Amino acid sequence: MKNVYTMFLLTVLFTSCNDSKSKNETTSQDPMNTTENPLLVESTLPYFAPDFSKITNDHFKPALDQGIDLQEKAVQEIANASTEVTFDNTILALEKSGEVLERVSNIFYGLTGAHTNDTLQAVQEEMAPKFAALQDAIFLNDKLFQRVKHLNEIKESLGLEAEAVKLIENYFEQFEKAGANLSPEDKEVLKGYNAKLAALENQFNKTLLEANNNGALVFTDKAALAGLSEAQLKSLENTEGEGWKIPLLNTTQQPLLQSLENRATREKLFKAAFYRTDGSAHDTKGIITELAELRAKKGALLGFPNYAAWSLQGTMAEVPENVFKMFEGLIPAATAKAANEAAEIQQMVKTKGEDFTLEAWDWNHYAEMVRIAKYDLDENQIKPYFETKTVLEKGVFYAARKLYGITFKERIDIPTYHEDVLVYELFEENGEALGLFYADYFARPSKRGGAWMSNFVTQSKLYDKKPVIYNVCNYPKPASGEPALLTYDEVETMFHEFGHALHGFFADQQYPSLSGTAVARDFVEFPSQFNENWALYPEILKNYAVHYKTGEQIPQTLLDKIKKSGTFNQGYSLTENLAASNLDIQWHVIAADTKIADANAFEKEALAKTKLDVVSAVPPRYRSTYFAHIFGGGYAAGYYSYLWTEMLHHDAYNWFENNGGLTRANGQRFREMVLSRGNTLDLEQMYKDWRGSDPQIAPMLTARGLE
Structure with a gap:
C-alpha cells in the first residue's frame, strides 16, 4: 500500500x-x-x-x-x-x-x-x-x-x-x-469536523495497535500447535513467559491457520483476530460509527450526497456509481468460483475422515491440502527457495536491473531507526546516483500492521533532491540463527512495495507536490501491482529462487507447479477483497442524517445486500472494526482502488507479453511514459498513450481464472 x-x-x-x-x-x-x-x-x-x-x-x-x-x-x-x-x-x-x-x-x-x-x-x-x-x-x-x-x-x-x-x-x-x-459560517463548521475527524482517526489507530498487541495468543501446550515446524515454534517462543506466543496480523485470516492441525486452536486464533476490536477493552465500533457519520456530514456540507462522492473527485472512478458498477461485474463470478472452491474443500474435509461443516478458520488449512492434491504443490516445498535477502537482491533488484538498468549497492554506513533495516544506494545504468532505499521487512510490536512505501525525502528539481524511499512489511522474524524464509504471497508483497518505490525513484518533477507517487489512489496501486508480475517471470524466478542451504536453483518441476496453480483459490481471494472494498464504500455512501445504531449490524447488511455473504466461510479481508486502511489510513472510499488498478496491471502485463516481455526497451518505455510522470498528466490519457488503447478487463479475468 x-x-x-x-x-x-x-x-x-x-x-x-x-x-x-x-x-x-x-x-x-x-x-x-x-x-x-x-x-x-x-x-x-x-x-x-x-x-x-x-x-x-x-x-x-x-x-x-x-x-x-x-x-x-x-x-x-x-x-x-x-x-x-x-x-x-x-x-x-x-x-x-x-x-x-x-x-x-x-x-x-x-x-x-x-x-x-x-x-x-x-x-x-x-x-x-x-x-x-x-x-x-x-x-479555507x-x-x-x-x-x-x-x-x-x-x-x-x-x-x-x-x-x-x-x-x-x-x-x-x-x-x-x-x-x-463555503461561506465563512460553514467554514467554521468544517474546521470543527476536520479537527474531530483527525482526533478520531488517531484514536482508531491507537486502539487498533493496542488491540493487535493485546490480542496475541499464548499457548503452553505444544500439542495445541501441532503442524507448526520446529523453526516456526522457535520463532514464536514467548519471551515474556512460558510457551509460545502467536501475534495477530492486520488481516482477518492469519498465516498460521494454514499449518495448524488442531481445529480448536484454529478457531481460537481466527476468533481472536475476528473479534480483536469488538466488545473488548479495545472496542472500535463507537469510533468507526462516529467517523462514518461525521464524514457523511462533511460530504453534505461540501455539497455532495455522501462522503464517497466528495472523496472520489479527481480519481479515475470519479463517482461511487462507477465503483458499484465494477463490483457488480465481478461479484457473481467471484462468489460462484468461491462456492466451487468451498465444495472442493468440504470434500477434502470428508476425505480426511472429518465430519464438520467448513468454517472460515478451516479454509486455509484444508485449501492447502486441496492444492497439494490438485497440483502436487506444498508451500513448505517452496519456502526454502525464498530467503528474504536473496529474494530482494536477486529477485526484486534483478528485475529492476533487467527492465530499467538500475543497480544497487548496500550501504552499512547509513544510520537507521532499527537494526533490522537494510539500506541500499541505487544507480542509473550510466552510474549516475538515483537515490537511497530502506528495506524494513520484519514484524515487531512497535510497527503497525500491513505493508507500505513512503519517502523520507521526495524527489524534486526545485530543491535539487533525489528520493530517499522506504518499504515496510510485516514478515515473521525468524529465531536467531534461522533463515528468514517467505511464502510466495510474501514474495509478491516485496515485489509490490518495490513497485511503489520505483514509481518514486523514477520521479522527474520540478515540484515536490506533483512528484512520483502523488497521484490518485486508483492509479497509485497500478505500478506496484504491475511489478508483482515479475515475481513469476521465468528468468527472474530462476535467479532468486535458490535453496537457502544448498544454493540449488528451484527445480523446473516446482516452477511448473507454481504456475499451474496460479488460479487456485482465486474465488476466495477476490471475494474477500470485494467484501472489504464493498464495506468501505457502504460506510461512505450513507446520508448526512444517518444514525448507525450497531456497527456489526451495518456490516452484516452491507454484505448481504451485495450478495457477498453467500459463501459463509469467506469473511471480508478486513472487518470494519479493524479496517485500518479506511478508518485510519487515508483510504476512506478508496479501498476499491486495489481492484481498479488490478485491471490496469494485468492489461499492462498483457502488453509486455505481446511486445517481447522483459526487455530494457520495454522497461525504458514504461519508465518514460508512466513511472516518471508523477501527477503531471491526465492519468487515463497517460495510460492510453503508453498502452495504445483503453485498458481491457479480460486479462484480469483470465489471470483470476474467472473466464
Whole structure:
C-alpha cells in the first residue's frame, strides 16, 4: 500500500502507537535550539537522508511545532501580499512554504508507522488537531484562494511550462475540494469536523495497535500447535513467559491457520483476530460509527450526497456509481468460483475422515491440502527457495536491473531507526546516483500492521533532491540463527512495495507536490501491482529462487507447479477483497442524517445486500472494526482502488507479453511514459498513450481464472 496524500494529511496516514521503546531515547540536548535539533537543519548525510544517530524522541514536538508555525506565517504573507498576483509569489511560494514541516513530518510519520513508542504516541495525539487546523488555515483562507483562483483563470496566458500550469490546477482543485467556496459560517463548521475527524482517526489507530498487541495468543501446550515446524515454534517462543506466543496480523485470516492441525486452536486464533476490536477493552465500533457519520456530514456540507462522492473527485472512478458498477461485474463470478472452491474443500474435509461443516478458520488449512492434491504443490516445498535477502537482491533488484538498468549497492554506513533495516544506494545504468532505499521487512510490536512505501525525502528539481524511499512489511522474524524464509504471497508483497518505490525513484518533477507517487489512489496501486508480475517471470524466478542451504536453483518441476496453480483459490481471494472494498464504500455512501445504531449490524447488511455473504466461510479481508486502511489510513472510499488498478496491471502485463516481455526497451518505455510522470498528466490519457488503447478487463479475468 502506498500512502499518497499531502503532508497536511500525514497525521491520518501514518498514525499508530505502542508502548515499546525505540532507540531514539531522550538526551540532554535542548530540542528547542535550532542548532542542536537535527530535524530543523538539512541532514549532512548522502541524499539528505535522516541522521537517526542524532535524532531523539524529544526533537520531534518542537520541530513539528516550528514547522507548522513557519508555514502558517508564510501562508499569511502570501495571502496578505498587496503586490500583483503572480505564479512565483503565490503558487511557487505556497509550494515552498512547508519545506521544513515536510522534512520533519516525513521522518516523524515514518517512525510512528514503523517503530513507535510512548513519547511518539503522545506527540501524535497532540499534533493530530494541529495538522487539521493547519490544513484549514491554508485551504479555507479566502484571500489565498482568490489569488489561486485568479491564476487558475489566466494560467494559459502566463507563458508557463506545462508542469507549472499543472501545479496551478492542482492547488486550485485542492482548495475547491477542501471547501474554499463555503461561506465563512460553514467554514467554521468544517474546521470543527476536520479537527474531530483527525482526533478520531488517531484514536482508531491507537486502539487498533493496542488491540493487535493485546490480542496475541499464548499457548503452553505444544500439542495445541501441532503442524507448526520446529523453526516456526522457535520463532514464536514467548519471551515474556512460558510457551509460545502467536501475534495477530492486520488481516482477518492469519498465516498460521494454514499449518495448524488442531481445529480448536484454529478457531481460537481466527476468533481472536475476528473479534480483536469488538466488545473488548479495545472496542472500535463507537469510533468507526462516529467517523462514518461525521464524514457523511462533511460530504453534505461540501455539497455532495455522501462522503464517497466528495472523496472520489479527481480519481479515475470519479463517482461511487462507477465503483458499484465494477463490483457488480465481478461479484457473481467471484462468489460462484468461491462456492466451487468451498465444495472442493468440504470434500477434502470428508476425505480426511472429518465430519464438520467448513468454517472460515478451516479454509486455509484444508485449501492447502486441496492444492497439494490438485497440483502436487506444498508451500513448505517452496519456502526454502525464498530467503528474504536473496529474494530482494536477486529477485526484486534483478528485475529492476533487467527492465530499467538500475543497480544497487548496500550501504552499512547509513544510520537507521532499527537494526533490522537494510539500506541500499541505487544507480542509473550510466552510474549516475538515483537515490537511497530502506528495506524494513520484519514484524515487531512497535510497527503497525500491513505493508507500505513512503519517502523520507521526495524527489524534486526545485530543491535539487533525489528520493530517499522506504518499504515496510510485516514478515515473521525468524529465531536467531534461522533463515528468514517467505511464502510466495510474501514474495509478491516485496515485489509490490518495490513497485511503489520505483514509481518514486523514477520521479522527474520540478515540484515536490506533483512528484512520483502523488497521484490518485486508483492509479497509485497500478505500478506496484504491475511489478508483482515479475515475481513469476521465468528468468527472474530462476535467479532468486535458490535453496537457502544448498544454493540449488528451484527445480523446473516446482516452477511448473507454481504456475499451474496460479488460479487456485482465486474465488476466495477476490471475494474477500470485494467484501472489504464493498464495506468501505457502504460506510461512505450513507446520508448526512444517518444514525448507525450497531456497527456489526451495518456490516452484516452491507454484505448481504451485495450478495457477498453467500459463501459463509469467506469473511471480508478486513472487518470494519479493524479496517485500518479506511478508518485510519487515508483510504476512506478508496479501498476499491486495489481492484481498479488490478485491471490496469494485468492489461499492462498483457502488453509486455505481446511486445517481447522483459526487455530494457520495454522497461525504458514504461519508465518514460508512466513511472516518471508523477501527477503531471491526465492519468487515463497517460495510460492510453503508453498502452495504445483503453485498458481491457479480460486479462484480469483470465489471470483470476474467472473466464
